[in-house]
Amino acid sequence: MVRREFLGPLFISPWLLGFLLLVVYPFAASLYWSFCQYDLFSPPRPVGLANYQRLAHEVATGGRFGQALWNTGYYALLSVPLSIAVGVTLAVMLSWKVRGQSFYRTLFFLPSVVPVVAASVLWLWLLDPRDGMVASCLAALGATNSLWFKGATEAVVPPGWFDFGSKDALILMAVWAAGNMMVIYLAAIGDIPTQLYEAAELDGAGPGRRLLHVTLPMLSPVIFFNLVMGLIQSVQAFTQVYLVSEGTGEPAGWSLMLSLHLFLAAFQDLDMGYASAMAWLLFVVLLAATIVLFRTARHWVHYQGVMR
Amino acid sequence: MSRPNAHPLAHPVLLAATALFAFPLVWMVLSSLKPASQLTENPYAFWPHRWEWANYPQALSAMPYARYLRNSLVLCIGSVAGSLFSCSVAAYGFSRLRWRGRDVVFGMVIATMLLPWHVTMIPRFLLLREVGLYNSLAALIVPTFLGDAFFIFLLRQFFLTIPDDISEAARLDGLGEWGIFTRIILPLSKPALATVALFQFIASWNDFNGPLLYLSDPQKFPLAYGLEQFVSSYSDQTHLLLAAAVLFTLPMVVLFLLAQRTFLKGIATTGIKG
Numbered sequence: 067m068v069r070r071e072f073l074g075p076l077f078i079s080p081w082l083l084g085f086l087l088l089v090v091y092p093f094a095a096s097l098y099w100s101f102c103q104y105d106l107f108s109p110p111r112p113v114g115l116a117n118y119q120r121l122a123h124e125v126a127t128g129g130r131f132g133q134a135l136w137n138t139g140y141y142a143l144l145s146v147p148l149s150i151a152v153g154v155t156l157a158v159m160l161s162w163k164v165r166g167q168s169f170y171r172t173l174f175f176l177p178s179v180v181p182v183v184a185a186s187v188l189w190l191w192l193l194d195p196r197d198g199m200v201a202s203c204l205a206a207l208g209a210t211n212s213l214w215f216k217g218a219t220e221a222v223v224p225p226g227w228f229d230f231g232s233k234d235a236l237i238l239m240a241v242w243a244a245g246n247m248m249v250i251y252l253a254a255i256g257d258i259p260t261q262l263y264e265a266a267e268l269d270g271a272g273p274g275r276r277l278l279h280v281t282l283p284m285l286s287p288v289i290f291f292n293l294v295m296g297l298i299q300s301v302q303a304f305t306q307v308y309l310v311s312e313g314t315g316e317p318a319g320w321s322l323m324l325s326l327h328l329f330l331a332a333f334q335d336l337d338m339g340y341a342s343a344m345a346w347l348l349f350v351v352l353l354a355a356t357i358v359l360f361r362t363a364r365h366w367v368h369y370q371g372v373m374r
Numbered sequence: 375m376s377r378p379n380a381h382p383l384a385h386p387v388l389l390a391a392t393a394l395f396a397f398p399l400v401w402m403v404l405s406s407l408k409p410a411s412q413l414t415e416n417p418y419a420f421w422p423h424r425w426e427w428a429n430y431p432q433a434l435s436a437m438p439y440a441r442y443l444r445n446s447l448v449l450c451i452g453s454v455a456g457s458l459f460s461c462s463v464a465a466y467g468f469s470r471l472r473w474r475g476r477d478v479v480f481g482m483v484i485a486t487m488l489l490p491w492h493v494t495m496i497p498r499f500l501l502l503r504e505v506g507l508y509n510s511l512a513a514l515i516v517p518t519f520l521g522d523a524f525f526i527f528l529l530r531q532f533f534l535t536i537p538d539d540i541s542e543a544a545r546l547d548g549l550g551e552w553g554i555f556t557r558i559i560l561p562l563s564k565p566a567l568a569t570v571a572l573f574q575f576i577a578s579w580n581d582f583n584g585p586l587l588y589l590s591d592p593q594k595f596p597l598a599y600g601l602e603q604f605v606s607s608y609s610d611q612t613h614l615l616l617a618a619a620v621l622f623t624l625p626m627v628v629l630f631l632l633a634q635r636t637f638l639k640g641i642a643t644t645g646i647k648g
Contacts, residue, residue, distance in 0.1 A: 073551050074476055077467030080460040081483070084520025089486055092497035099496070106500075156391065164384050172634065173392045176399060179630045181580040183598045184619040187605055188402050191612060197417040199401060242395065246641065253642030302490050305582040312606060325492060332496050333587070345492035352490060 100343035105336045117343035131344065134327040138301055141233050141323065145240040146296040150289060152244040157251035158281060171252065178246035185239060186309035193235050232310065232321035239306055247292055254288040255281060283368045290367045294359055298352060304329065324348055406430075406616035413612050426613070433617040436608060441593065442600035446579060449511050449596050453578040454571045456518030457525055461570060462563075464521050465529035466555050470541060480530075487523045491583075499587055511596075513588040514581065518574065525570045528643060532566035533559060569640035572633055576626060597622055 075082070100117055102110035124131035156174050160167055180188070192199050258281065266276050304325040311321045313330075324344065332341035405413060406429060408422040416423075467473075468480045507513035536559060544554045560567070578596075585599035595603065601622055608614050630637055 071473055074467045074471040074473030077471060077551075077555075078464045078479070078521075080519060081464040081521030081526060082479075084460070084517065085482065085486070087501065088498050088517060088520060089489065089494060091501070092494035093489075095497035096493055159384060159388055159391070162384050164388065170388050170392055171638075172631075173396050175638075176627065176630070177395055179626045180399070180623050181598060181626060183580070183582055183601050184623045187601075187615050187619040188398055191616070192398055192401070197414075199418065202418060242398070245395070249638050249641045253638075298488060298490065302492065308582070308586070309602065309605075328492050328495075338496055342496060345490070345495070349490055349493045352488075356488065 096342040096345055099339050100346045102339045102342075104338040104342075106338065107336075110339070113339065117340045118347070120340060121343060121347060130322065130327060134322045134324045137233055137320065137322055138324040141236055141303065142297055142300040144233075145237040145300050146293060148237065148241050149244040149247060149296060150292055152241050153247035153292075154251050154282075154285065154289065156245070156248045157255055158277065160248070160252055161255045161281075171249070174248055175245040178243040180243075182305045183309060185243070186306050189235065189239050189242075190310055193238075236303070236306060236310065236321065240300065240303075247296075250288055250292065251285060254285055258284045286367045287369060290359075290363055294356055297355060297359070301325075301348065301352060402616055403620055406613065406620045408613060410611065410613045429613045429617040430621065433604075433614040433621065436614060437600060437604045437618070438592075439600075442595055442597045445511060445594055445600075446596040446598070449514055449581075450575045450578040452511070452515035453518040454574045456515055456520075457522055457570055457574040458567060460519050460521040461525035462529055462560065462567065463555070464526045465533055466551075466559060468526065469530045469533040470536075470538075470554070470559065471551065483523045483526055487527075495587075502588070508588060509590050509594065511589075511594060514578070514584040522574075525574070528570060528640070529563065529566050531643065532563055536562055565636065565639070568633070568636050569643075572629070572636055573640060576629070579626065 099110055101112055101114060103113045103116070104110040121131050123129070125135060126132070160171055160174075164170070177185075193201065195201050262280050262284070263276060266280050271279060302325055303323060307321055307323045307326050308329075311326075313326070314322075328341050328344050328348075331337045331344065404420065404422060407425050407427065408429075409424055409426045410429075412419065412423050464483075468476060468483070502508065502513050502516075507516060540558060540562075541554050544558055549557070580598055581596070582598050582602065585596055589595055589599065592600075592603070601618055604618055605615055
């Protein structure tokens with residue numbers, strides 16, 4: 067019989083083992099390696115700040131890392147707010163008394179069930195500049211031929227409104243799968259106390275004002291949660307990035323995201339020190355962004371509702 | 375609940391939005407049934423000129439489908455078993471037992487959710503390679519036996535809703551903690567366990583990074599990774615690519631339609647409890 071106070075730790079021991087081996091140790095090791103030259107064949111050799119200096123240099127001169135940083139920022143800062151906007155809009159529309167609500171919900175959700183590998187095949191084909199469906203629709207609207215995944219339209223600065231490039235295509239894929247978030251918003255709207263709407267109605271608020279002054283404030287904690295998680299996840303986006311560029315970040319490095327650049331640095335160039343430094347820099351930037359988001363939260367997130 | 379009445383424009387707007395969301399999928403399925411010649415000569419015709427069901431057997435025979443499928447199922451079932459075990463025991467320890475430092479440690483569980491995988495990827499890879507798991511599906515299954523922060527969180531929230539009196543009564547009856555866990559708490563938690571099983575199954579089915587990192591022998595590839603190999607070698611045979619993509623997606627769609635409640639509930643909890 068185990069003594070009572072050891073029972074809890076005993077129950078969590080599988081997690082604890084995983085935490086120590088797969089989180090704490092790797093965390094510490096990659097921090098140490100970020101200050102080393104390490105190619106797997108010889109032991110890590112400390113080189114001080116050299117890896118970080120190289121990263122800083124690449125940012126300053128627009129090298130691969132600078133490019134990856136810009137691409138990742140562009141992707142995250144557009145895809146997350148757009149997905150939230152689409153998710154909230156769909157959820158609000160579905161929360162109206164419409165017939166066939168569950169039918170619509172199922173259909174909006176369906177794209178997020180499609181595995182990323184299959185979705186990449188699908189969008190590569192839809193966005194093919196030669197005979198893709200989307201390209202031909204845009205051409206019918208009078209747009210010049212966007213090259214999407216296949217070309218470097220983004221080399222033209224500033225691009226025209228209809229000149230979409232690889233990153234925009236990745237954003238489109240993310241927004242298409244926003245049904246995932248919609249489900250969360252829909253559940254949250256269902257939890258808003260009816261009295262709030264009734265009170266607003268008594269005060270003479272029309273549908274628009276009820277949306278603006280009841281629904282959105284009551285949704286703000288959930289929106290905030292999705293903003294933070296979405297940001298963290300979109301910065302880590304890898305599978306779709308790898309697949310649409312066949313693991314290269316091409317054309318012209320325009321879809322080279324941080325996660326792919328890091329992967330290639332580690333497993334193609336065997337430059338573990340440089341890759342670890344990149345990972346740590348990314349971690350610190352994400353942490354800072356999260357802290358800043360939490361700081362701004364008190365100005366727009368309403369926690370006095372039923373939800374914590 | 376009295377929801378606001380629908381705007382007269384609600385239906386047209388919703389229908390248009392549905393069409394936009396569903397179109398790529400419908401188009402994919404229809405095109406996967408078109409003859410190869412139609413896709414090159416007349417790519418925008420909506421309906422297939424001829425329903426080319428042969429695309430499917432052809433796509434299947436162009437890759438070792440049975441082997442990929444078998445690997446995928448081994449991976450999915452092994453991972454589901456791993457997650458169900460490790461996450462439910464941990465969740466029990468974090469919710470139904472009192473011990474010093476519990477809430478601090480649980481804080482660490484939550485913190486790992488915010489950790490980007492880049493930071494741990496390289497040492498984790500080298501460690502698993504060191505213990506001989508490289509090029510084995512075990513490299514992807516073993517970590518699921520060591521817990522997952524999100525699933526632990528999800529199960530803990532559920533366990534917390536079970537009244538403590540039930541455990542107390544069982545303790546008075548002389549049942550030990552393991553007995554309470556397996557004979558009382560687990561049977562009461564079937565919905566939450568189903569959510570974990572479902573999410574883990576999908577995660578393993580879709581996992582691409584794992585096989586890319588850890589597997590080198592095509593004999594061991596699961597479908598997600600095998601499909602990518604197929605895509606790169608048949609990139610000009612659109613009809614086969616689409617058929618393969620449909621085949622890969624179909625189980626997920628069926629699973630979703632069958633388990634829609636579990637799905638939607640699980641996803642809704644992820645957001646709201648934050």
